[in-house]
Amino acid sequence: MRFSPPFPTRQSLLLRQASIVLILGWVANDGRSISAQDPTPVEIDYFEKHIRPMLVDHCYECHSSKATTLSGGLRLDTSDGWMRGGDSGPAVIAGRPDESLLLRAIRYDEDVSPMPPSSPLDTKLVDRVAYWIERGAVGPETKIGSPPTTPIPDQTSPHWAFQKPQPATDLKTHFEGLRPTSRIDLIVFQAQRDAGLTSSNEAPPPTLIRRLFIDLTGLPPTFNQLKSAMKSSGDWYGQLVDQLLASPRFGERWGRHWLDLARFADTKGYVFREDRNYPDAYKYRDWVIRAFNSDRPYNEFVRYQLAADQIVDDDANELAAMGFLTLGRRFLNNRHDIIDDRIDVTTRGLMGLTVTCARCHDHKYDPIPAADYYSLYGVFASSKEPNDAPSPLRLIDVPQPVVPVVFLRGKPNRPGPKVPRQFLSLVAGPDRQPFEHGSGRLEMADAIVATDNPLTSRVIVNRAWGHLMGQHLVTTPSDFGTRSVTPRLHRLLDDLTIDFIRNEMSIKWLVRTIVTSSIYRQSSDLSDASFEVDPENTLWARAARKRYDFETMRDALLFVSGQLDGNRIGGPSVEIIGQQPSSRRTIYMKIDRQNFPSLFRTFDVALPDTHAPKRFATTVPQQALFLMNSPFIMNCAELLTDRVLATSEPTTSQREQVRKLFRLSLGRDPDAWEVTSSLHFLNSDDFLDSDERLPWEQLSQNLIISNEFFFLD
Secondary structure, eight states, rough: OOOOOOOHHHHHHHHHHHHHHIIIITTGGGGOOOOOOOHHHHHHHHIIIIIEEEHHHTTTTTTSTTOSGGGGOOOOOOHHHHHHHHTTOOSSSSSSGGHHHHHHHTTTTTOOSSSSSSOOOOOHHHHHHHHHHTOOOOOOOOOSSSSSSSSSOOOOOOOOEEEEEEOOOOOOOTTTOOOOOOHHHHHHHHHHHTEEEEOOOOOOHHHHHHHHHHHHHHHHHHHHHHHHHHSSOOOOOHHHHHHTTTHHHHHHHHHHHHHHTTTOOSBOOOOOTOOBBBBBHHHHHHHHHHHHHHHHHHHHHHHHHHHHHEEEEEHHHHHHHGGHHHOOOOOGGGGHHHHHHHHHHHHHHHHOOOGGGSSSSSSSSSSSOHHHHHHHHHHTTTOOOTTTOOSSTOOOEEEOOOOEEGGGGGGGEEEEEEOOOOOOOHHHHHTOOOOTTOOOOOOOOHHHOTTOOOOOOHHHHHHHHHHSSSSSSSSSTTTTTTSSSTTHHHHHHHHHHHHHHHHHTTTHHHHHHHHHHHOOOOOOOOOOOHHOOOOTTTTTSSSSOOOOHHHHHHHHHHHTTOOOOOOOOOOOOOOOOOSSSSBBOOGOOOOOOOOOHHHHTTOOOOOSSSSSSOOOOOOOOHHHHHHHHHHHHHHHHHHHHHHTTTTTTOOOOHHHHHHHHHHHHHOOOOOHHHHHHHHHHOOOOTTTTTOOOOOOOOHHHHTSSSSSHHOOO
16 A cells, blocks of 8 residues: 555645545445444443343333233334334334433323333333433344344353363364464364465565554554664564564553453543542553553463452552552442442453343343342442552451342342352353352352363453454354354464463463464455455455554654653653643543543544454545544644754755655655655645645655555555
8 A cells, every 4th residue: 555645736635635535545445344333342232231131121011922901013123123113103213302202101191002001111211211211212133122133152162261261183284375373273274274265375574563563552664763773683573573572562462452341541530529530540541551461371360460459468559459459430439230230241251241131131042040140239339449458449348247138120229039159150060159259259260260161261362363363253252142143263362362362361472373373464456256255355365454552643643753651661641632642642532421522432432431353444524524623633744744854964965865755654665656746746846936844744744544544465
């Protein structure tokens, strides 16, 4: 991919800027545009937690397949039912709550029959329905009132993710024209050949170097770093991988991935009159960065985040690990919602299980009864945040552990049978034993990271693969339940998981293994044959073209313009927008749950209200407008221009200055056509009466908002 300015006039430059961003600059992998219209996990969770229970309690008696007489011909136990409606027409019109009969009925509007007829619903429930309809009335794709289309697994037909990983066997070791370098290659090459595909050629060294720098550190290489890496003797690629894994920038890059899962933020959300801030939240972020840099084994990494108080005594640095549990949203200090959030971040984040769907009823798809949910509820209800803790992020056990009960329909005022504090029967089996020590948090943590637990290692291997390869092996990285599709390369996931466990659950080992494979080192060039056979690239016959996330975009812009303060590791959060934005790396930005900046939303930063399995990549006009018009981008272009002009000798030719600009911004020399076109633009008649810096700033801006700058090939 090359930068290609036409540049005969200033007007054409501005048009060029628009076209770069709006037409070319924000194109998805393989040249196809990305849509943001698919339901998000947050929307699905909202339905499961707030809408389905209301429908079950107040509507299904008369408006479901189980009703003796279907009232008004309306079914509310299927998405088709509420959209199609009954005798009076559609019950729900997505996006238009005031026109939806369902909302008007439960709101007791005068011109519709009030529902439920006995007494009106609580206003909080009505508001939730209105919000749900306004956001698109999202529900599961299957009919929600009918039995799951995927059978609940049992001992005779277990779901693939609940089985013990098996190593790949009978692998071919020779493939004509291809050079496998790892077991990853052997498995993938064989699957490709079976499908009639062939891997792409290896990407050229500059592309590979840039790919490694971004994937492992989140920063682009300089021109000199590119040249130095290629001049290294011997295995220059392996040497570069080791160098980047040893860089403190690695922890910052991979720490940010983990903070998405941990729903990290510096504030509590809306909590009425109390202080909204988590003043020590940054200490958890710093602990995560240190853990990745020191390559702390993943099992230990998880155990500390769930039960550091039971592993160390008064080491505040280590106790900060428990921010994983304590830095969630506070839900107006509703204790039940806080515990539900902690169960969710633990089970979805670590094991890919949607356990919180069992808060109000047995899970509709996975073998997770409500009793198991309340067993874990008891673990967290038996833990508290002490006021005099050495680290405000800490949890400790209460003196007398709670004996949990099932809340019928999820309602605390409807207590059901008692349940013991114990692990999930899905993983621990029917003969599991209740937790015996305090709350049971450490025992729970040990069960989560146990080597015979088929989920935890699979989930983190899948996450690492997705970050490096552009898409996950399991496309629902936080849902390995029965609704997840068996990955096409299931053998690869299992084989890599087994090796991950054998190598002491080392994240750096896992990253190194993936990035040194021939599959990772492929070119992203798309052939017609490959697209015809495997348009979604599920067999990785080519590298995925990836767009920078927000953090990488901002860090790269600060880096090439000479502003980035990248020497310090850790410390309190900083403001990166406003009148005096910090020039620190973006991982250190302050994240306010209640006032989440529109800029973050525009560029798909993970929302901190709930666990975020993966980043979305949307295409909206605000992205282009920001890149063309924001003071931040303008300032970066001006400072990049300073780096070119202010450091040039009086005898430096304009041609040499153009070459320097390309080296600083794109890390390479321009080709002959790019030099000629740039010189033509810089000396255009349109700039005769303007400041001599203006054409340089315009050219600089074009380079730093181009496809080549923002995409990894």
